[in-house]
Amino acid sequence: MWKPDRQNKKPLYEQIADHIEQRISYGEFPPGSLLPSERKLAEQLGVNRSTVILAFAELRSMGIIESRSGSGTCVSNTKWGATPKHTPNWKRYAEGGSFLPNLPFLRRIREALNQNTSLIDFASGELSGDLAPLDEITKLMSEHPFPSYLGYVNPQGYVPLRQALVTYLDQYRGIRTTESSILITSGSQQSLYLITQCLLSPGDAVAIEDPSYSYSLPMFQSAGLRLFRLPVDREGVCPEEIRSLHKKHRIKMIFTNPNFQNPTGTLLSEQRRSQLLEIASELGLPIVEDDPYSLTDYEGIPRPPLKSIDPIGSIIYIGSFSKIAASGLRIGWMVAPHSIVERLADARQQMDFGLSVIPQQVAAQFLKSSYFEPHLERLRMQLLFKRDLLVEALNKELPDLIQFNIPQGGHHMWCKLISAVNDSKLLEEAIKQGVVFVPGSVYGSDSGFVRFTFARAKAEEIGPGIVRFAKALRELIR
């Protein structure tokens, strides 16, 4: 990202004016289009807002931009010899389309993290850099010869990776399968996207845990699905509700995350597991089982997934490396009946022509290597350590204002705020204090909940992060 040069003799505002003029002339901001706000530009360029105001004044005096009261600053139409008719109305295109944008809270969090790298991050659902097996992967990449062919790979994914997953799934997840039942995806996100786009039709009803990570994904709405809520308590989702939901709404599919659910961290009890399978089978309903966190079990005894007790193949199982190794690999997988795998592989070809072979090869080597098991052990210990730091900090800073259950695995802590607070105001105040989290309403719950991810922040940031959050919270309920 370009920044003005403070050593340069030319005043900052002139440098900024020149830079904006250049970007306009490149077509980045076509005639008639809206420029970023003064506040946003000032944050991006690392200058005072007044400097941006001066730069805009300069551009305005040259006729390059126009300020319209109430609608921000636009690139001038006349200057560039264009009438509004001549330039596509890009704004309308950007706002059109049937695919919905991300939720405002999530876009705000991303924007804040992009602009201020010193924010403490309790929002991003991923591992901190030091927990990823970076050294191991670097070693594997330099030790192993590169595959001899760099073309499109099989639509279901690179065969050696699927073979390695057959062994992994048997050994670590108790799932017996063959490579022809496996589809490699770029992560759980793409698995869910393929399912919602290709196996369901607009108007179809689906049952989703409440709260659930799924509510943070506009893809369900983009696909025109009707979402029905299954309450989650301390034992996990309550399956009994499915029967009545199905009676009323003709449910087509059930989405669940039984082990260390995102965001609540709960573990579905044994009894509920059999109940869930029984009801689904009775109604002939497929279950989509998302299983990203099982191997983070802090006791080191990962609970088996529902898929391991699915004799009649009613489960589409989703796994990934993102939460147990590195999200930057972008490697996930699905295990499903063959007809489903074939259909989704065909659709994925149309969307992106499949994944790069390079990270697939790296993932296959990592799974088969002697690095994998020690990596998991270290990961579990570190996550447990970070969880304890978070619990300690919350007990110290907010004993009177927050309630939570302590999760036995996963990345997240789900907290109830005892006093009523406005989600949006709390998030803005927290950003001001230098910390981000995800408001619970993003996951479909009522306001008054907060999800803290303790995997992403560095261990030494967790205490100070909660101090900042506590300041923000006390500021608001004062």
Next chain:
Amino acid sequence: MWKPDRQNKKPLYEQIADHIEQRISYGEFPPGSLLPSERKLAEQLGVNRSTVILAFAELRSMGIIESRSGSGTCVSNTKWGATPKHTPNWKRYAEGGSFLPNLPFLRRIREALNQNTSLIDFASGELSGDLAPLDEITKLMSEHPFPSYLGYVNPQGYVPLRQALVTYLDQYRGIRTTESSILITSGSQQSLYLITQCLLSPGDAVAIEDPSYSYSLPMFQSAGLRLFRLPVDREGVCPEEIRSLHKKHRIKMIFTNPNFQNPTGTLLSEQRRSQLLEIASELGLPIVEDDPYSLTDYEGIPRPPLKSIDPIGSIIYIGSFSKIAASGLRIGWMVAPHSIVERLADARQQMDFGLSVIPQQVAAQFLKSSYFEPHLERLRMQLLFKRDLLVEALNKELPDLIQFNIPQGGHHMWCKLISAVNDSKLLEEAIKQGVVFVPGSVYGSDSGFVRFTFARAKAEEIGPGIVRFAKALRELIR
């Protein structure tokens, strides 16, 4: 893929029966689901069809499968303690969904290529293994340290790659831009998918060259778009038609591939370029310019894209490494006004959470390396060599039956068959003879055209491939 062991004392059909029973018990073929046909299984397992028939008979006698006349072989419901009500009706799910499957011709070609690796491939639009810069990439991967962070990258793509592309686009394509106008995608396919899903709504009309690669992509129909045809002649697309189309149908976007168009290989003439831009600007219509082939120009003087003469930013420009380096990298890019790039980056996050950082880093290093330019030179020479082999073979084998223009760049040769032949019969006969091509109707043209890709086959396969094709063609018109 599992194959029966011919050294094993157990008869092949018993091994196959055991294998299928195992896959059924794993849930790959749930109760009630259809098994692959005897022909398909025989091809996959490399055995005679009679062996599969024996295996099926064995399984039928054990009550594991059932054959229903006219509807193939199914997994038994009763044997597995399931009534049809208990297992999800996966067939219905696989056939549902608003996202359409690939065209039958393309699925047939892929299936044939998967099952018979000795087929000569004039169908796949990619480079042969020896044309990819495999050694260069292997060297770069071992020389350069791995990035220090393996997390999710910026939604617009890895910053060093976007920076390298700013230089590349200026130097090789005459496009001046900044990294904030660039979105890294997993290839042109994903770029087009994002545009059709996010910037257009069901019912919108778009203008597409006829013939065009775009007609082979069901994503346009999946998005509910109405496609209108712009005729292509020897000088490329005829822009005048846009005006009347717009008047009648309110066109929302124009899709074009001006340099070495896929499939016709034509180069849009200078005059038509200005005309196209003029009309688009007059009507305020955005143009999507797909530019995968320019750098393959056999004379080594790549024609600039439309985007290089687009002062008011009405073009979304799409580029990729797939046709000039390696499709297996899965790296492409888009240059567009900032508001569009932001919108599409946000949507892509929802679909797959972005690309793996590993191939992005490799691509950035390759672009900046001293390997890039020599690679392009070698590529151009080799493609020219292969094109000449194809021309020679066609002139030798089919002088009386085929007409074509000789392309000056790109991967494809577009041929008109002089006698009327049924597309589907010709493809099946060609597969029988050991060669695949793409029937022209896949690209929206009338039947009687054929696209040969000469980039994918090895040089020594081109002559024999055309001999096989000629046999198939003569067989049919006899």
